[in-house]
Amino acid sequence: MSHGGDRPAFLQHHFSDAEQQRESAKLGMWIFLLTEILLFGGLFGFYVFFRAWNPEMFINAHEHLNRVLGGINTVVLIVSSLTIALAIRSIQLNEKKKTMWFLATTILLAVVFLVIKYFEYEHKFHLGQLPGQFYTYTGIEGTNPHIFFSVYFAMTGLHGLHVIFGILAIGWVLWRTKKGEFSAEYHTPVEMVGLYWHLVDIIWIFLFPLLYLIG
Amino acid sequence: MSTATTAENTQEKVNYLNVARGIKSWLFTMDHKRIGILYLFSVMAMFLFGGILALSIRLELLSPGADMMTADTYNQVFTLHGAIMIFLFIIPSVPAILGNFALPIQIGAKDVAFPRLNLASWYVYIAGAALAIYAIIAGSVDTGWTFYTPYSTQASGAVITMVLAVFILGFSSIFTGINFIATIHKLRAPGMTWYKMPLFVWGLYATGIIQVLATPVLGITLVLLILERAFGIGIFDPAMGGDPVLFQHFFWFYSHPAVYIMILPGMGVISELISTFSHRKIFGYKAIAYSSVAIAFLSFGVWGHHMFVSGQSQYATLIFSFLTFLVAIPSGVKMFNWVSTMYKGSLTFETPMLFTLTFFFTFAIGGLTGIFLGATATDVHLTDTYFIVAHFHYVMMGGTIMAFFGGLYYWWPKIWGRMYNEAWGQISALLVFLGFNLTFFPQFIAGTQGMPRRYFLYPDKYQMLNVVSTTGSWILALGLVVMAVVLIHAMKWGRKAGKNPWGALTLEWMIDSPPPPHNFEETPKIEHGPYDHDKVLVKPDKYSGEA
Ligand code: HEM
Ligand SMILES: [Cu+2]
Numbered sequence: 081m082s083h084g085g086d087r088p089a090f091l092q093h094h095f096s097d098a099e100q101q102r103e104s105a106k107l108g109m110w111i112f113l114l115t116e117i118l119l120f121g122g123l124f125g126f127y128v129f130f131r132a133w134n135p136e137m138f139i140n141a142h143e144h145l146n147r148v149l150g151g152i153n154t155v156v157l158i159v160s161s162l163t164i165a166l167a168i169r170s171i172q173l174n175e176k177k178k179t180m181w182f183l184a185t186t187i188l189l190a191v192v193f194l195v196i197k198y199f200e201y202e203h204k205f206h207l208g209q210l211p212g213q214f215y216t217y218t219g220i221e222g223t224n225p226h227i228f229f230s231v232y233f234a235m236t237g238l239h240g241l242h243v244i245f246g247i248l249a250i251g252w253v254l255w256r257t258k259k260g261e262f263s264a265e266y267h268t269p270v271e272m273v274g275l276y277w278h279l280v281d282i283i284w285i286f287l288f289p290l291l292y293l294i295g
Numbered sequence: 296m297s298t299a300t301t302a303e304n305t306q307e308k309v310n311y312l313n314v315a316r317g318i319k320s321w322l323f324t325m326d327h328k329r330i331g332i333l334y335l336f337s338v339m340a341m342f343l344f345g346g347i348l349a350l351s352i353r354l355e356l357l358s359p360g361a362d363m364m365t366a367d368t369y370n371q372v373f374t375l376h377g378a379i380m381i382f383l384f385i386i387p388s389v390p391a392i393l394g395n396f397a398l399p400i401q402i403g404a405k406d407v408a409f410p411r412l413n414l415a416s417w418y419v420y421i422a423g424a425a426l427a428i429y430a431i432i433a434g435s436v437d438t439g440w441t442f443y444t445p446y447s448t449q450a451s452g453a454v455i456t457m458v459l460a461v462f463i464l465g466f467s468s469i470f471t472g473i474n475f476i477a478t479i480h481k482l483r484a485p486g487m488t489w490y491k492m493p494l495f496v497w498g499l500y501a502t503g504i505i506q507v508l509a510t511p512v513l514g515i516t517l518v519l520l521i522l523e524r525a526f527g528i529g530i531f532d533p534a535m536g537g538d539p540v541l542f543q544h545f546f547w548f549y550s551h552p553a554v555y556i557m558i559l560p561g562m563g564v565i566s567e568l569i570s571t572f573s574h575r576k577i578f579g580y581k582a583i584a585y586s587s588v589a590i591a592f593l594s595f596g597v598w599g600h601h602m603f604v605s606g607q608s609q610y611a612t613l614i615f616s617f618l619t620f621l622v623a624i625p626s627g628v629k630m631f632n633w634v635s636t637m638y639k640g641s642l643t644f645e646t647p648m649l650f651t652l653t654f655f656f657t658f659a660i661g662g663l664t665g666i667f668l669g670a671t672a673t674d675v676h677l678t679d680t681y682f683i684v685a686h687f688h689y690v691m692m693g694g695t696i697m698a699f700f701g702g703l704y705y706w707w708p709k710i711w712g713r714m715y716n717e718a719w720g721q722i723s724a725l726l727v728f729l730g731f732n733l734t735f736f737p738q739f740i741a742g743t744q745g746m747p748r749r750y751f752l753y754p755d756k757y758q759m760l761n762v763v764s765t766t767g768s769w770i771l772a773l774g775l776v777v778m779a780v781v782l783i784h785a786m787k788w789g790r791k792a793g794k795n796p797w798g799a800l801t802l803e804w805m806i807d808s809p810p811p812p813h814n815f816e817e818t819p820k821i822e823h824g825p826y827d828h829d830k831v832l833v834k835p836d837k838y839s840g841e842a
Contacts, residue, residue, distance in 0.1 A: 094406035122515030213527035224536030
């Protein structure tokens, strides 16, 4: 099954041109991101119900999250969104070296995020501010404060998993960039991973005020 | 090229089945048609399994006492039957088998947008199925397929494994949905405008929308259920300030739309069959297309009708009841248009058409009894009786599965390049019709008389109805066996089929049976609409002339 000689290697056989392939990938990715938003949307739903049922407890409990660390993490993620955007721009300009540096920086920032998260979690484990039956802390007033931490750990835990997937995905495009698979002409995977990473960032931008700030 | 032409006359033409051989060529295939076939065999295996469980439930219910199983086993068997039929059979049946095979060809594409994702969805399906089967070995589950809390957080058994299996299967469903939506948007052949798309494609498009909008919500709910069971996070546990009914809300927010994931592709199949076997232009094309999309969106507003007796507020009940009636409108529109298409058409009654007529009969009964359940007063009386069991079997099996069987017979010659035996096909359709109604109609009566569902003992007065029902289930099983024999026989030994056995006008009938590897040697030209029977006349060619 050979095709006409002028078909570039990256163009899959069932697309008629590169534009169609790129557009399809983009649409597919957007729909996938929509499913991700809905996945978190379910959790936001749970948050809303439990908050409505226990407004005071939620206010008391949220004081126990560390706003400074949360704030730093917000900045870290926003910067990482910027660096991955720069990576996409660099590959569009055929600057392979720069692309690799920007991707590597994004990974580094993601790791920083996780390390900070680790210290936050560690502190809560230590105090016994844990979900459900493992909750032992006594310093929060209101009924069933463990519910707040159930919601907190579910939301940030799922988000943390997404960060880990993000690191793997960015690592994968970094490796392929190194092998020279991308260029100004073809860099759809870099763009798609970039979109995914923006989503991870945006979800955190919703989680942070919801959990840490709203009193 | 030049060497191939001489060989072509003596050898079989290259098609997607013979282009490569060996197990590896199947396990690593990215051809949507082959992936459809991988799904065909795996999904049918699960149907067989679920069916055997169904027969054993019915056998147990033959007499009022305990005969074959203990109460515990009974609970496990109906749970497995339900879970397998829903998550492993009916949801993937039409989209993943028939959709995968026909959709790209019907819009003139060489493949789906993401062939690798397509193959991945099959592997994810297999992983989910394997895990579900492992759950049976690891202690089984007796929660019912809905996994209602708080029972599901406390019951013994392999609940986590089973719920994880369902979670994984959700990904398979999402992947298929994403793939279809992107394919329909981006890969239509030049000239294939939205209004020239076959109605099967519209049905799958609407299904795709529900798959990507609803499945994630089920996913997160199941994750929370797993966390609840594994770590006792307490959000479904009333003793810890949680709310078990919240689970039901989130579950049905998915699972009501999911019944449309089940029925919309089936309705798409019916639209194709109706036009083809009435030899007439479909009446109200746009109305049918839009009603699919309307159903998709309305389906998100009615979940509460599963919870009329859960203690939700009366206002909520009233609103959900009203919205439920609203969904009847687009479904009615479809029914009206189909009947109008048949009216004055010159009908022929090949096997796919017999299943179509069965669909009309049974789905109408299913739909009408749905109205009893959407009305709050009657629902309170009928909830958790056999009336419910009869209703959902009429809708799911009498609706989707009849359409699926009709679609299987319809596309079978295209898939394998061989015709099935018409007379035996018709016999199988009649047996299925008889067996189905005999099995499930008595259950409406038993239900109105108060026989509860999910019980394995019952008072003597219900025995007569149950005997009829169980007898029916054996006739149904016989019909399915005949169908399996007819179809499997056709795969190898049927007479060679022509390109267009039914004289249909959609694109898949313009190419060889079985289709060549990339569907079209050159990009197809779209010269007429999919149902322009009033303008174009094609002569059906059941047999290719070769022996
Ligand atoms: C082959 C013919 C079938 C027979 C004889 C059959 C029979 C039964 C019976 C006796 C029950 C138990 C009812 C109860 O006690 O509540 C049941 C439940 C159920 N069936 Fe079927 N069934 C068949 C096919 C199907 C199909 C094709 C589907 C879906 C595609 C399906 C979906 C279900 C579901 C969802 C339940 C509920 C299980 C639960 O209560 O958790 N069945 N069926
Ligand atoms: Cu419903």
